[in-house]
Amino acid sequence: MNEGLSIKRRIFAKKKICKFCADPNLKIDYKNPEVLKPFLNEKGMIIHRRQTGTCAYHQRKLTTAIKRARIMALLPFVADVEME
């Protein structure tokens, strides 16, 4: 009975691959906000690497790049604010 339960509980999640490790041509650069945008949620916050599957090394590069892009107004600090 226990065995049956454990099998039921197991979640078959697809293993996420770091986007930047898979494609070495893709460079993390604060001047290119299009590359950084998929790693922000709709509010403009940085998504946890548990969700995106980025490796620790690239997540570190990513956060600095996003923060630099925010300073230069290439990415928003808060995305909800509407510009009229």
Next chain:
Amino acid sequence: MFELWKPVKRFRKWESLFIIHPEKVEEKDQILERIKQIVEAKEGEVLKIDEWGLRKLAYPIQKKKQGYYVLIEFYGLADLPKDLEKFFRIDERIIRFIIVKLEDRFSPTEKDVEAKQV
């Protein structure tokens, strides 16, 4: 023996992205000229000037929604960013700037060699 203690001239390479006030874009050439002066005072050189043009800002800065982006690449002695930063902060025509180090040790002579190979 004392020759070892000679101060070594260390060159570094940086890039800088800055935003010019949208109403003062005409003075862009003056700003670039001033930057060139500052860089050349530290035995450096501006290697590349890339103008992105007027772009929409992600959020308003000084109540402005647009800005004129300019990207420059330059090298010079190690204390060059200090002077450049001072200029950027004082000048009112520049609303935002960032200076990023590209190479810690850069030799101007090697640059010419590379250029010849290409």
